[in-house]
Structures are given as structure tokens and as C-alpha cells.
Amino acid sequence: MAEEALDANTVTGLVRDATAAPSMHNAQPWKFRFVRDSGIVQVRSDLERAMPRADPTTRALHLGCAAALFNLRVAAAHAGWEPATELLPHAADPQLLAMVRLTTPVSPESDLAPLYPAIHRRRTSRHPFTDEEIPQAIKDALSAAALLEGARLIFPGAWHVQTLLDLVYDAEGRDALDPTASEELRHWTRVGADVTETATEGIPDYAFGPRKRDGKAPVRDFAGRRRVPGRDAATFENAPQLALLGTADDRPRDWLQAGQALERVLLQATLDGLSTSLTSHALEWPELRWAVRDPQSAMGFVQIVLRFGYGPSGPETPRRPVREVLDIE
Template identity: 70%
Template sequence: MSSPPLDATSVAALIEDAATAPSMHNAQPWKFRYLRDSGSLQVRADVEHAIPKADPANRALHLGCGAALFNLRVAAAHAGREPVTTLLPDPADPWLLAEVGLSRLTSPDDDLAVLHPAIRRRHTSRFPFTDEEIPTEILDELRSAAILEGVRLYVPDEWHVQSVMDLIHDAEGREALDPSKVEETSRWTGTGAEDDAARTEGIPAYAFGPRQRDVTAPVRDFAGRRLIPGRDSATFETRPRIALLGTATDRPADWLRAGQAMERVLLQATLDGLVTSLTSHALEWPELRWAVRDPESAIAHVQMVIRLGYGPAGPATPRRPVSDVLDIV
């Protein structure tokens, strides 16, 4: 059954939900355009919010936009609209990443709508997790969530986790020796000064979490060598539980699917009582990225490393105003 186009207030509410998605350095590299005539929403890349040094191929940009796209689908389903999604609909316009038709009515009780309560509860947590084991049933549910988006989620064993940690340490050392990458990261991160409160993008210092006494968890220290007033140190979990999200091929459409799967996994994990954080540090270096995967798994290309566990939720990070990211035509 079709329905009249949405009004401006309803569209803005959908975008407010969509924009809670995670993105590299919280750069929020997305724009949305609502087409009144067709009743559809376009998801576009905002190249002014790209991160060219760390993400020269715009892979992470596509992941972030894919996560926002998934939130949009969830918000639409919650509002009783069936999100009919087409990825990369115009080969002549590579920055038009997806178009979502919203003219059909649907039941708000479908498998997307049930994830809606987690959209505002999901925040990246860079705080210590406990060493409590995650039940197999929950891990299986997260694997199934990824498969629903055509992507694989692989939970490595303890030896592989340590290998990934070694690659992350390698990436941290490489970045510290690259002034252009250090400068780029600094531009997107806070200092703890008063202007942190006015940020609408990037990662403020209050979201860094404590500094690790012994670096045992895959949590990026965005402070680098900067001293952040009032920041504590803490002991993190000694046996981190991570999951590798990956695809069989490595093209823009795969990145968009992986971004949607990533957000579906994060929302499901939130509903299951887990807290999460993301790291792409080792994936930002081509010579390290290939080594992150398990060659015996079905994952040929790792798109994200997800840290899972039990612990304190992270704080909400700033978001660009809807008026900055939405056009209605």
C-alpha cells in the first residue's frame, strides 16, 4: 500500500536517527536529499568530511554512510514505511551512494523496527570492559545479523586476537611517525578545552576514555602524546573479545553493505546488553590489512574490527545539525 510523501518534520526525524551512526573520527561524511515528487531519500557522500590521509580510497567514508543508511532503514520501518533501498543507483554520480524509497506502508513490528530503541542507546565505549565471557547464543545472533546484510562476522580465537593486537600496535607506531596523519587525526579530535562543548563533529576529549596502563585492548588513544586535563588511566580487559566484519570482494558496494551490517551488529549488540567500540587502525595500512584476516575463513577483506563486551556505556558524541545535512527538493 502506498502513502503520501512525508512532511518536512517527519523527514527531519528520520535523518536525526540516521545521523547517530558511527563514522571514522566521527566525521559524519554524509548528506541526505529528500525528493518530494518520488517520496524517496538519497544518501550522498559529503566529500568535505572525508579523511584523505587515513582513508585515501574512501572505504571508511562508505562504511560510515552505510551505517547511516541502515539507521535510516530502521527509522523508516519504525515510522511504518518500508525502506526500498538501491545502492549506487547512478554510475555517473559516484557520490550518490543510495536511494531509499519510502512510499510503501509496512508493519512497525518487522525485523528492522525492533532495532529502533538501540539507535539512541548505542555509543562507542572506549572504557575498560570486564573479562566476562559473551554467551555463544549472543555471538551467534550477531553473526546472523551480519549475514542478513550479506556480510560475514568472524570471531577469532585467542591466538588470532593477539595477532590483531600486534598489527594494531604496528599501525599506531606507523601513524606516530607520519606527521600528516598525526595532524589529520588531531584536526578531528578534541583537547579538553572549552571549545569541545561547541563541537558538532569529531571526537571530543571526554569520549577518549582513560589511558590504558597496559595496552591490552584494541582501543585507539586519540590523545596521542597530548596531555588531556583531568584524564585518568585504567586497566583494561586482559582478554579482549573482538569480531572481524568482512566481505568476499572489496568494492564500494561491498563497503556500503559492510557499513549496514556493522550498524546492524552494533544495534543488536546494544539490545543484547553489550557495549562496543570500533577500530580500523590496522586496516588503514594496506600492508597490514591483509594480515588481519584469517585465510581459512570466508572473509577475504576485513572491513572493521569490533570490540565487544560488558562495561560502561560510552558518552554520546556531537552530531551536525539536521539542517546541515538535509536538503528537501
């Protein structure tokens, strides 16, 4: 339990846990600042890691930072601190996404600490999943997890899943014809042992997963046309189990709620024995994004598409040293 003021070592550990969060292309677009006198950890965006082509509004950047914020909340609760959180506290400082005050002991009723074991077990898996259906009780629990953070998670029916897959295929075709998209993707991928062994950001080739020989799972091929020595091919599932996570509105506050909901869902899914991956491919094209949502749903805006299933976990991907993302005042 927390009994005294936070010290630098404790905060460093909390931020290390926070940065295990997923982000688009593993760009890790976050910064943290700890203000000793107030016991506040600030979560800030790092616009130097924005992606002008794939994410011109910085919506995905907000999702990644919010996922890190949620991990910070979980880690704080695990360490005995109540993470009193305020989103977008200063309109004049839009890069200050949240402040987390850590000055009081965590409530015994907190539901955050039990999620802690999943923080470093959660991995993005770009491997085939089995055809085993996820029990409805687990789906309901994941949907409930999203609601706790102010977002919605729905599992679309077969017709909508096929629409999603068609939209992803459309996005892949558009990307193939867009040299800017190809260059941006290349910037955030690492191919070859000489660079993957020292990388602290981006997606290394060992995390690409196998090439898709067959199947319909929406798994982006980060290799593009590049050859990756030793990379196998595999058959993916033909009936991927997808879910849509979204919000009623589409403002920065909604993105921050969605990112926290995303990480809560991913951590819960990990504890439930599921493998997970994410796709934003169709959402990166404004003219496709509107078609991703289910018109019969109350969800106004889809923020991310998740793929769940039973299969191998993905490998751990590199993270920047905490000293590069944390300032202590």
C-alpha cells in the same frame, strides 16, 4: 503506520536518527536529499570530510555513510514506512550512494523496527570491559545479523586475536612516525572545554576514555601526546573479545553492505546489553590489512574490527544539525 505522503518534519526526524550512526573519527561524511514528488531520500557522500591519509580509497567513508543508511531504514520502518533501498543507483554519480523510497507501509514481517530503541543508546565505549565471556548464543545472533546485510562476522580464536593486537601495535608505531597521520588525527579531535562544548563533529576529549595503564584492548588513544586535564588511567582487559566484519569482495557496493551490516550488529549488540567499540587502525595501512584476515576463513576482506564486552557505555558524541546535512526539494 504511514498513511500519507511524507512531510518535511517527518523526514527531518528520520535523518536525525540516521546521523546517530558511527563514522571514522566522527567526521559524519554524509548528506541527505529528500525529493518530495517521488518520496525518495538520497544518501550521498560528503568528500569534503574524507581523510586522505587514513582512508585514501574512501572505504571507511562508505562504511560510515552506510551505517547512517541502515539507521534511516530502521527509523523509517519504526515510523511505518517500507524502506525500499537501491545501492549505487547511478554510475555517473558515484557520490549518490543509495536511494531509499518511502511510499508504502512497512511489512508486518519487517525485522528493522525492533532495532529502533538502540539507535540513540548505541555509543562507542573506550573504557575497560570486564572479563565476563559473551554467551555463544549472542555471538551467533550477531553473526546472523551481519549475514542479513550480506556481510560476515566472525569471532577469531586466541592465536588470531594476538595477531590482530600485534598488527594494531605495529600501526600505532607507524602512525607515531608519520606527521601526516598525526595532523589528520588532530584535525578530528577536540580538546578543551572551550571547543568541546560547541563541537558538532569530531571526537571530544570527554569521549577519549581513560589512558591505558595496562591491558591489551585495541583502543586508540586520541589524545596522542596532548594532556587532557582530569583524564584518568585504567587497566583494560588482557583478553579482549574481538570480531572481524568483512565481505567477499572489496568494491564500493561491498563497503556499503558492510557498513549496513556493521550498524545492524551494533544495534543488536546494544539491545543484548553489550558495550562496543571499533578499530580500523591496522586496516589503515594497506601492507597490514591483508594480514588482519584469517587465512582459514572464507572472508576475503576485513572491513572493520569490533570489540565487544560488558562495561560502561561511552558518552554521546556531538552531531551536526540536521539542517546542515539535509536538502529538501
